[in-house]
Each structure stands twice: as C-alpha cells, then as structure tokens.
Amino acid sequence: AQKITQTQPGMFVQEKEAVTLDCTYDTSDQSYGLFWYKQPSSGEMIFLIYQGSYDEQNATEGRYSLNFQKARKSANLVISASQLGDSAMYFCAMREGPRNFNKFYFGSGTKLNVKP
C-alpha cells in the first residue's frame, strides 16, 4: 500500500486566491511526522511546514497551513494568497517513528500553476 497518496497531479489557481493540495497517508504508528516540500524547476526540495501526529493544532507557517485530520489520515496543504512564485511541484511526506526514523516516504506530487 502507498504510504503517501497525492491524488491531484496538477492544479491551477488564480493569483491571490487560496488553494488546497490534498494528501492522505497510511501508517499504523501512533507517532509520526508529516511534511510538505516545494520543488521549483531548479530541482531543490524546500521544506515548507511540519505537523506532528500528537499536535492538537494545525500547523501554520506564513501563507502555508496544514489541515490535519487525523481520523481521516489526511494532511492537506493550504496556500493562501497565491503568488506567481508558488508555481512548483509540491510533495507531501511522512516520517514514521519511533522505529523507522531513517526513512521519509514521499507522495507523487502535485504540480501547481499560479495564473496571473
């Protein structure tokens, strides 16, 4: 079974609008971490936001927020006030713990295009 599922291969959003990128995950661990990374065309993976499985509040980092629904095993990324520079690939990832800290599992990504 896939550890991380991103069902939106591509998304379009109008500049200054908000957009939600979907992510569901699969784990039997109680302790795990969820991450979102951005990958521009330059190739480097840029960390955006983190949510721990025991965190009761949704994580926020500037224009990024993570809509964490533990019972549904979803960790959607919300980008508010989209900017042209947000156009990139976005990957959801999970680190399981405590037995498996060494591996990150990545989804297949969502390509976001921000239209002017």
Added chain:
Amino acid sequence: DTGVSQDPRHKITKRGQNVTFRCDPISEHNRLYWYRQTLGQGPEFLTYFQNEAQLEKSRLLSDRFSAERPKGSFSTLEIQRTEQGDSAMYLCASSQAATATNEKLFFGSGTQLSVL
C-alpha cells in the same frame, strides 16, 4: 550555512559507463540520505548513512550501485555499467540525528543523470 551541495548538476553518459556523484552535507549533520527521483514522481529512498556507517539500503539499490561516506563527511554514489533506466535525478539530503519525528531533511539541488 552553506546547505547541501551536489556535484555535478548534470551528467550525460553512454550506456555501460560508470558514473560517480558527490554530496557534501551540512557540516553538523551526521545523517546523509540518497534518493532517486524520476519525472513526475516523488523521491524514492535509496540509502542512508549515520556518520560513516551505511545503515540501510533500499531494494532499489542494485549491485551496480554503491555508496560511501568515508570519515562521515561527504558521500559518493557510484553507478557501474549504467543503463537507460538509471536516468533520473539523484537527490542527496542531510539531517541531524533524528530522535524525533520533526527532524526534517535538507536537500541539495540534485544531479540529473541522462544515460544515452
């Protein structure tokens, strides 16, 4: 803080040739990871080191692949007798010792390998 650097950025080779990539992690990070990413997919785990010890290898890492991290600093990834299916982006990442699920990975810009 110089970040994770990878060399070369691009490599074009003929099938059957050997290639070697280098990764320099962030200096205080003792964990180093190699991932492979093909077009339209998320990064797939290949192997990781804690200091100079290679602690885990993915089944994706065939006998033609070897990775080293002498002295626990930089790492090299060698592919022998390259095949066209080896064409991909090879990403290196580093982190401090992961004792919690929130330990994030810092990525380099990757080496894009094209096997003709």
